[in-house]
Amino acid sequence: MSELKATPQTSLRLRLLVGTLFWIVASIVAAGWGLSSLFRQHVMVQFHSELRTHLDQLTAHLALDAAGHPVLSQALSDPRLKRPYSGLYWQIDRIASDAAPANAAVLRSRSLWDQTLRIPRDALADGTLHQHRVAGPERATLGMQERSVQLDGVSLRLAVAADEKLMIEPIERFNTALWLAFGILGLGLALAALVQVFVGLAPLRKLQAALSLVRDGEALRLEGGFPKEIMPLVEDFNRVLAQNAEVVARARTQAGNLAHALKTPLSVLANAAAGKDDPLARQVLQQVDNARKQVDYHLARAQAAATARLPGARTPVTPIIDGLVRTMQHIHAARGLELRVQPVPSDLSFRGEAQDLQEMLGNLLDNACKWAAHRVEIEARMEQDRLVIQIDDDGVGISAEQRQAVLQRGVRADQQAPGNGLGLAIVADLATLYDSPMTLAASPLGGLRVSLSLPAASRTTR
Amino acid sequence: MRILLVEDEPTLTTQLAESLRTAGYALDTADNGLDAHFLGDSEDYDAVILDLGLPQMDGITVLQKWRAGGRAMPVLILTARGGWHEKVAGIDAGADDYLAKPFHMEELLARLRALIRRAGGHASAELRCGPLALDTRHSRASVAGLNLTLTSHEYRVLAYLMHHPDEVVSRGTLTEHIYAQDFERDSNTVEVFIARLRKKLPPGIIETVRGLGYRITCPN
Numbered sequence: 170m171s172e173l174k175a176t177p178q179t180s181l182r183l184r185l186l187v188g189t190l191f192w193i194v195a196s197i198v199a200a201g202w203g204l205s206s207l208f209r210q211h212v213m214v215q216f217h218s219e220l221r222t223h224l225d226q227l228t229a230h231l232a233l234d235a236a237g238h239p240v241l242s243q244a245l246s247d248p249r250l251k252r253p254y255s256g257l258y259w260q261i262d263r264i265a266s267d268a269a270p271a272n273a274a275v276l277r278s279r280s281l282w283d284q285t286l287r288i289p290r291d292a293l294a295d296g297t298l299h300q301h302r303v304a305g306p307e308r309a310t311l312g313m314q315e316r317s318v319q320l321d322g323v324s325l326r327l328a329v330a331a332d333e334k335l336m337i338e339p340i341e342r343f344n345t346a347l348w349l350a351f352g353i354l355g356l357g358l359a360l361a362a363l364v365q366v367f368v369g370l371a372p373l374r375k376l377q378a379a380l381s382l383v384r385d386g387e388a389l390r391l392e393g394g395f396p397k398e399i400m401p402l403v404e405d406f407n408r409v410l411a412q413n414a415e416v417v418a419r420a421r422t423q424a425g426n427l428a429h430a431l432k433t434p435l436s437v438l439a440n441a442a443a444g445k446d447d448p449l450a451r452q453v454l455q456q457v458d459n460a461r462k463q464v465d466y467h468l469a470r471a472q473a474a475a476t477a478r479l480p481g482a483r484t485p486v487t488p489i490i491d492g493l494v495r496t497m498q499h500i501h502a503a504r505g506l507e508l509r510v511q512p513v514p515s516d517l518s519f520r521g522e523a524q525d526l527q528e529m530l531g532n533l534l535d536n537a538c539k540w541a542a543h544r545v546e547i548e549a550r551m552e553q554d555r556l557v558i559q560i561d562d563d564g565v566g567i568s569a570e571q572r573q574a575v576l577q578r579g580v581r582a583d584q585q586a587p588g589n590g591l592g593l594a595i596v597a598d599l600a601t602l603y604d605s606p607m608t609l610a611a612s613p614l615g616g617l618r619v620s621l622s623l624p625a626a627s628r629t630t631r
Numbered sequence: 632m633r634i635l636l637v638e639d640e641p642t643l644t645t646q647l648a649e650s651l652r653t654a655g656y657a658l659d660t661a662d663n664g665l666d667a668h669f670l671g672d673s674e675d676y677d678a679v680i681l682d683l684g685l686p687q688m689d690g691i692t693v694l695q696k697w698r699a700g701g702r703a704m705p706v707l708i709l710t711a712r713g714g715w716h717e718k719v720a721g722i723d724a725g726a727d728d729y730l731a732k733p734f735h736m737e738e739l740l741a742r743l744r745a746l747i748r749r750a751g752g753h754a755s756a757e758l759r760c761g762p763l764a765l766d767t768r769h770s771r772a773s774v775a776g777l778n779l780t781l782t783s784h785e786y787r788v789l790a791y792l793m794h795h796p797d798e799v800v801s802r803g804t805l806t807e808h809i810y811a812q813d814f815e816r817d818s819n820t821v822e823v824f825i826a827r828l829r830k831k832l833p834p835g836i837i838e839t840v841r842g843l844g845y846r847i848t849c850p851n
Contacts, residue, residue, distance in 0.1 A: 429684070429711035433640050435733035436711075440646040443736050461733050465713065472714075492719040499722050500729055503745045524716045531715025 181373070182366050189362040197351045208343050216336040217300065220314040223247065223329040224298075227259050233321055239263070239276050253282040254306050256332035260286045264317060264324035275325075281306065288315055288328050305330060312336065372396050376403065383410070385520070385626055387483060421524075424471040428464045435460055466595055473525045473599045483626040484523040486549050486556065487513045493531050494547070501538040508538075511548040518626035519556055521603055526623075529596045533560045533619050536593060540564035544614060556625035564616035572609040593619070632677040632747060632790055633657040633808045637667040637693070638709070639685055647680070650736050651743075655770035655786050659812045664688025671697050675807045676704050677791075678747050680739075683710040683721070691724045698725035705746040709739065744768060751794040758793045760849040763836060765793045779831050784809055788824045792837065792847045801844035 223245065230241045239261055249255040259278045265271035274285040284306045291299065298316050305311035315328035372395050382388040390407045394400075435457050442453035494508050519526045537545045541562035548559045593609075596619075600607040605623045612618035634656045638644045644660055651658050659674065661667040664685040671679055671693070683690035694706055705727045710717070713731030721729050727749075728742050744767045748758075758765040762775040772779045772789055781789065787809040792800060802821045809824075810816050825845060829837055838846045 425712070425714075432711035432713075432732040433643060437640070437642045437646065439733045440643065440650070440736055457733055468714075492723065493715065496715070496719045496722040496729070499727055500718070502728070502749060503742075524714065527715040527719065531718065535715075 182370055185366045186362060190359055193355055193358045193362065197355045201347055201351050204347060205344050209340050212336050212340050216312060216331065217314065220312065220329050220331055221298070223257070223259065224314050224316060224327060227327050227329060228316070228318060231261070231318065231320065231325070231327065233323060237321070237323060239320070239323070239325055241276070250278040250280050252280055255280045256309070256335055258286060258305070258311070258331070259327070259329045260288065262288055262326040264326055286311070286313070286328060286330055288313070288326055303330065305332065309334065372399050385483070387626070421472050424468055428468040431464055432461070469528055469595045470598055473528065473602050482520065482522045484519040484521060484526050486517040486519055486526070487515060489523060489526050489530060490547060490549065493527065493534055497534050497538050504538065506538055506541055507544045509544065509546045511546065513549045514551070517549055517551065517556060520624040520626040525599060525603070529599050529621060530558065532593070532596045537562040537617070540616060546614065551625060552622070554625060556623040557620060558623065559618060559620045561612040561614045561618045562616035563612070563614035566611055566616045567609070632787060633659070633675070633811070634743070635667070635670055635674070635676045635679045636660045637680065637685065637690065638682045639663065650740065654740055655783055655790070657787060657809055657811045664690065664693050668693045668696055670812070671702060671704070672700060674812060675804070677750070677808060678743055679704055679706045680709050680743070681706055681726070683708060683712055691720065694724045694726060705750045707742060707746055709734065741768070747794065760793060760796060760836065760847055762833060765790055774833060781831070785824050785828055788821065789828055792845065796847050796849050799840045799843045799846045804844070
C-alpha cells in the first residue's frame with residue numbers, strides 16, 4: 170500500500186546502540202577521571218609528607234659547631250641523599266642577620282654534588298612550612314619544603330626537595346593501567362550491548378519474516394511464538410487478517426446473493442417477453458440484456474476489488490487452467506474445438522485469489538472459444554518475476570482500433586465494440602485491479618492473442 | 632424425449648415447462664433437491680435441467696449423488712450463479728453443460744438438443760435414416776424432403792427411436808420416454824402410435840422384434 174508508506178525512522182538497532190554506547194563512554198570517562206584525580210591527590214600528599222619527614226629529621230639533627238657553622242649531628246638515613254642526582258636533596262642556607270651575612274648553601278646533601286638549590290627568598294615566620302616548585306639538577310623540576318630556624322642567633326633556612334618525577338611516574342603508570350582496564354571494560358560492554366540489541370531485536374526480524382510470508386501468499390496468518398511484548402501485536406494483526414478475510418468473504422457473498430437474486434426475475438421477465446413482437450416486449454428484452462451485463466460486470470468487479478489487495482492469497486495455476494479447459498470442453502462441446510495447453514511449469518503460482526484468476530482466464534478462454542474456428546492455445550510461463558498467461562485463437566481476430574476500445578477503461582459494457590463481448594472488458598478491469606496489464610495482439614494462429622501479465626507468487630515451496 | 636426440470640421459482644418453471652412442452656418434450660418437474668434426487672434416481676430421463684440453489688438439498692449435491700449412484704443422463708445446469716469457479720465446480724460435479732441466468736430460451740433449447748444428441752453419439756442437429764430425416768431444432772420429421780404431420784406423441788416415439796438407431800427399444804422404455812411421470816400410462820398406446828407412424832413412413836423402417844420391442848434400421 171504505497172500511499173501509506175512513511176519515511177523510515179532511524180533504525181531501532183542504531184538508536185539502541187548509539188544510546189548505550191554514549192552512556193558507556195560517558196560513565197567510563199567520568200569514573201576514570203575521578204579515580205585518576207583521587208590517586209594523583211593521594212600520591213601528592215604522600216610525596217609532601219615524605220619531604221616533611223626528611224625536613225623534620227634535618228631540623229632535628231641540625232647543630233652549630235664552635236665557629237658558629239651549622240653542622241649535622243648525625244647523617245640523614247635515606248641512602249638517596251648520598252647518591253649524586255638521585256632526585257632527593259636537602260640544603261641549608263644562612264639568612265642574613267646581625268651576626269652573619271647571608272650565605273647560600275652553607276650545608277647541603279651529597280646528592281646535590283656540585284649544584285645548589287635556588288631557594289626562593291621569602292620571609293618566613295619561625296617554624297612555618299613553605300612549599301615551592303624549583304628547578305633542580307639535570308633540568309628536573311623539584312617539589313620543595315622549607316622552613317627557617319633560629320639557632321643561637323643564627324637564622325637558617327632548611328629545605329628538602331625531591332624530583333617530581335618520583336611523584337609523576339607512579340601516577341602515569343597508574344593512569345596507563347587504569348585507561349587500559351577501562352578500555353577493555355568499555356569494549357566488553359559495547360560487545361554486550363551489541364549482542365543484546367541483536368538478540369533482543371531478533372523477534373522483530375522473525376516478525377518481519379512471518380509478514381513477508383503472508384505478503385507472498387505462503388501463509389494466511391503470522392505463525393510462530395513471539396515474546397509477550399510482541400504477542401499482542403501479532404494477535405491483533407492476525408485478528409485483522411482474519412477479519413479482513415471475513416469481510417471479503419461477506420462482501421463477495423452479498424454481492425453474489427444480490428446478483429443471483431436479480432437474475433431469476435430477469436429470466437422470468439425475458440421469457441415473458443420472448444417471442445412477442447411488440448415494442449414493449451422488445452424493450453424489455455433489450456433492458457434485461459443490459460441489466461444482465463451490468464450485473465455480471467459489477468459482480469465481477471465487486472468480488473475482485475474486495476480481494477485484489479488482500480494479502481496471503483496464492484493460487485497454483487495448473488489446476489485452474491485444467492478445470493477451465495474441462496469446463497470449456499463441455500460448454501463449447503458443439504463447436505468441436507481443439508483446446509491445447511502448452512506444458513505449464515508445476516510450481517507456477519498466481520499471487521491472488523483463485524476465483525479472480527478463474528474469472529479472468531474463464532472469460533478469456535470463453536471468448537477465445539466463441540470466436541475460434543478450430544483451435545485455442547493456452548500458455549503460462551514466468552517472465553521476469555511475472556506470471557504471463559497467453560491465449561491464442563484462430564478466429565477472425567479484432568482490428569487494432571477495436572483492441573484500443575476494449576482496453577480503454579470506462580468503456581461501458583453496452584458500448585463495447587462489436588465482436589468482443591463483455592468478457593474482455595471484465596478481464597481488463599480485473600487485471601487493472603491486480604496492476605496487471607492485459608495486451609491484445611494479432612495471434613500467429615490468425616485470430617486474437619490476449620496476454621495477461623499477473624503477479625506471481627514466489628517460487629519457494631513451503 | 633423425457634426431461635426432468637428442477638427449478639424452485641414457480642413462474643420460471645411455468646415458462647420453461649411451456650417452452651419445453653412446445654418443443655416436444657415430455658416433462659417432469661421438481662421444485663426441491665430431495666424430490667429431484669428421487670426422480671432422477673428412479674426414472675429414466677433423456678436429460679435433466681438442474682437449478683443449483685434448491686431447497687432441502689442443493690443442486691451440486693443432487694448431481695453428485697446421481698453420478699455416484701451411476702446415473703449417467705445428460706445434465707444441464709441452469710443457475711443464477713454464473714462465476715467461472717461455479718461453472719468449473721458444476722462441470723466437475725458431473726454436469727454436461729452449464730447455462731447462467733438470465734438466458735435466452737432458444738439457447739437453452741439448442742443446448743438441450745445438442746446434449747441429448749451428443750448423449751446418443753450424434754453430431755448433427757438433423758438425424759437421418761435413409762430417406763427419413765428428423766429435425767430436432769424444429770421438432771419435425773420429413774421423408775425425402777416432404778414434411779410429415781405428426782402428433783407430439785408420435786414425434787416423441789419417432790425421435791426416441793431415431794436417437795437409438797439399430798437398437799431394440801422395448802415398449803416399456805418407449806412409454807418411459809414419451810410420457811411425463813404423472814401421466815396415465817398404457818403401454819398399448821405405444822402400439823397405436825407405432826401403427827400410425829408406419830402409415831406415414833416408408834414401409835419397413837420400423838421393425839417389430841417379436842417379444843422384445845421395436846427397431847429402426849437404417850440402410851447402409
